[in-house]
Amino acid sequence: MGKNNRNKAEDLNTVPFKTRVRPYLIVAPSLIITIGIMIPFVMAIWFSLTNYSFKLPNHKFVGLKNWVDVLSSGTFWNALLVSLLYGIISTVVEMAIGMGVAILLNNLNNKLSKILRVLLVFPLMVAPVTATIVWQLMLNSSVGIVEKLLNVFGIFNFPWAASPNTALMTVVMIDVWVNTAFIILLVLAGLQSLPKSPFESAKIDGGSAWFNFINLTLPMLKPSLYIALLFRLMAALQEYAVIFALTKGGPGDSLMSLSLTAYQTGFRFQKFGSALPYILVLWLIVNVAAKQIVKRQRAAQKQAAGLEE
Amino acid sequence: MNNGKKRLGYAVQNLLLIIYAVFALFPLIWMFIISLKSDTQVFTTTFVFTPTLSNYKEVLLRSDYVSYMIDSLIISGGAVIVSVIVGVPAAYALARYNFHRKEDLAFQILSFKFAPEILVVLPLFMIYQKLGLYDSYLGLIWVYQLISMPLLIWVVRGYFEDISVEIEYAAQVDGYTWYQIFFKMLVPLIKPGLVSAALLAFIFAWNSFTFPLILAGREIQPITVAITKYLGTDTAHYGQLAVAATVSAVPAMIFALCIQKHLVRGLSFGAVKG
Numbered sequence: 077m078g079k080n081n082r083n084k085a086e087d088l089n090t091v092p093f094k095t096r097v098r099p100y101l102i103v104a105p106s107l108i109i110t111i112g113i114m115i116p117f118v119m120a121i122w123f124s125l126t127n128y129s130f131k132l133p134n135h136k137f138v139g140l141k142n143w144v145d146v147l148s149s150g151t152f153w154n155a156l157l158v159s160l161l162y163g164i165i166s167t168v169v170e171m172a173i174g175m176g177v178a179i180l181l182n183n184l185n186n187k188l189s190k191i192l193r194v195l196l197v198f199p200l201m202v203a204p205v206t207a208t209i210v211w212q213l214m215l216n217s218s219v220g221i222v223e224k225l226l227n228v229f230g231i232f233n234f235p236w237a238a239s240p241n242t243a244l245m246t247v248v249m250i251d252v253w254v255n256t257a258f259i260i261l262l263v264l265a266g267l268q269s270l271p272k273s274p275f276e277s278a279k280i281d282g283g284s285a286w287f288n289f290i291n292l293t294l295p296m297l298k299p300s301l302y303i304a305l306l307f308r309l310m311a312a313l314q315e316y317a318v319i320f321a322l323t324k325g326g327p328g329d330s331l332m333s334l335s336l337t338a339y340q341t342g343f344r345f346q347k348f349g350s351a352l353p354y355i356l357v358l359w360l361i362v363n364v365a366a367k368q369i370v371k372r373q374r375a376a377q378k379q380a381a382g383l384e385e
Numbered sequence: 386m387n388n389g390k391k392r393l394g395y396a397v398q399n400l401l402l403i404i405y406a407v408f409a410l411f412p413l414i415w416m417f418i419i420s421l422k423s424d425t426q427v428f429t430t431t432f433v434f435t436p437t438l439s440n441y442k443e444v445l446l447r448s449d450y451v452s453y454m455i456d457s458l459i460i461s462g463g464a465v466i467v468s469v470i471v472g473v474p475a476a477y478a479l480a481r482y483n484f485h486r487k488e489d490l491a492f493q494i495l496s497f498k499f500a501p502e503i504l505v506v507l508p509l510f511m512i513y514q515k516l517g518l519y520d521s522y523l524g525l526i527w528v529y530q531l532i533s534m535p536l537l538i539w540v541v542r543g544y545f546e547d548i549s550v551e552i553e554y555a556a557q558v559d560g561y562t563w564y565q566i567f568f569k570m571l572v573p574l575i576k577p578g579l580v581s582a583a584l585l586a587f588i589f590a591w592n593s594f595t596f597p598l599i600l601a602g603r604e605i606q607p608i609t610v611a612i613t614k615y616l617g618t619d620t621a622h623y624g625q626l627a628v629a630a631t632v633s634a635v636p637a638m639i640f641a642l643c644i645q646k647h648l649v650r651g652l653s654f655g656a657v658k659g
Binding site for chain 2: 096098102105107116119176189198200202204206208209213218221257266269303307316338352358362
């Protein structure tokens with residue numbers, strides 16, 4: 077539908093100069109506003125090569141010193157590990173639960189599923205900082221209900237965010253609580269837009285439900301799944317608010333991700349120049365991952381289009 | 386036999402769904418319950434208690450919480466208005482015209498969504514202090530464009546693409562100018578999509594944390610930043626903490642209910658039509 081329109085729109089462009097410039101003029105303000113914000117982005121690369129600090133009156137070029145210092149420090153590798161662990165674990169868990177729940181909602185076309193389709197979106201609308209508070213009220217050992225529940229099973233004072241061993245699990249759980257709904261919504265939309273005819277012919281051929289799922293549903297769902305993966309993984313690798321609000325990166329350095337380390341180095345330790353390599357590395361990872369996922373998404377889309385015919 | 390198996394499967398599926406629903410929804414219910422408990426009953430009771438509005442009174446009347454909400458409203462509302470004014474025409478251009486490097490441009494706008502917020506914010510902190518934009522409404526509304534603008538452009542573009550070009554041709558033949566066609570015909574047609582995209586952009590902006598944390602904080606404090614104050618102090622006023630959380634979450638949930646049908650499209654930036 078959309079593509080047809082665009083092809084027809086070409087005819088519009090064969091006419092006057094005024095019409096030809098119009099699109100650029102119309103897009104320009106939005107670009108000026110957003111690119112104005114992106115200038116800092118280029119500056120970040122420059123400042124990562126200086127000893128800029130809020131404490132010093134001037135700054136000077138120091139070459140790759142910050143980069144060498146950062147990349148040779150244990151702090152960096154720990155931060156990289158935390159970011160990757162957080163990003164990958166939360167995305168995988170969210171994708172798995174989200175797909176499962178979406179398939180259940182789609183299969184069970186009953187009252188329960190219709191109500192839940194509306195209600196399950198709520199956590200996604202809660203700010204990450206607020207979500208952290210919601211879970212503190214749940215997990216807190218004096219007012220939390222989870223503690224009371226665990227007491228029944230003989231577990232007392234479960235540490236949650238207070239111990240380095242369980243802190244990552246706790247923040248991932250909060251992330252899962254907030255963001256699984258995103259995957260559910262996208263997969264559900266994908267499931268509901270699947271064409272009917274391939275499934276009807278499969279029914280005549282008498283394939284099992286599992287066979288149909290693997291050979292029909294999954295390949296046709298793949299484009300939506302890649303979109304969900306793209307948005308989730310990009311956001312999870314950079315997650316900042318949940319960790320900051322819950323423990324500020326602690327206990328110890330167990331949750332000091334790249335984002336948090338950059339924030340701390342830049343603002344608490346006032347070492348602006350050496351804060352930037354952390355975050356530039358993160359940007360590089362995010363960019364490369366995004367390109368890979370987009371590439372696969374396009375391939376999956378072609379494959380799915382083939383199946384529909 | 387087969388029938389019994391089917392019924393068991395149906396029951397298991399329902400059960401799994403209910404388990405997930407409890408995980409997703411109970412924390413919100415619990416937050417609401419705690420918000421109604423008095424400071425002593427928070428510790429002594431679970432589900433049976435005497436509800437009180439004292440926490441709401443304390444937070445909404447006797448603290449600056451309402452002024453934080455107004456700050457959030459001004460910044461998020463302002464950001465969305467700017468995005469609508471500037472973004473809707475841009476979305477139209479990206480949907481209708483074929484021009485040099487169009488897709489590159491569109492992707493460039495989307496890629497702002499993936500830029501790590503901290504990376505943008507570190508140098509911006511410095512620039513804002515020099516320009517006097519630090520801790521100002523204008524500064525925050527500007528940086529919030531990174532949240533609201535890509536969303537608006539990508540979603541609204543999809544709705545424009547769904548409108549047939551023939552309608553525009555017909556109106557042109559009838560002698561309407563481009564501006565008349567745009568405002569009298571196209572805008573009403575995309576209105577549902579536009580309103581949902583704007584509301585979703587508002588929710589994202591309302592929930593934003595990193596930008597205001599670093600670029601504001603003294604004069605201007607949106608709710609997400611202000612709420613961390615309730616977190617830090619361990620004064621055991623859990624009821625008030627719950628109220629603060631409830632009050633910040635409820636508007637977004639109500640908006641989400643209003644735009645249900647368009648949520649998928651908005652959340653996936655138009656990539657999934659839903």
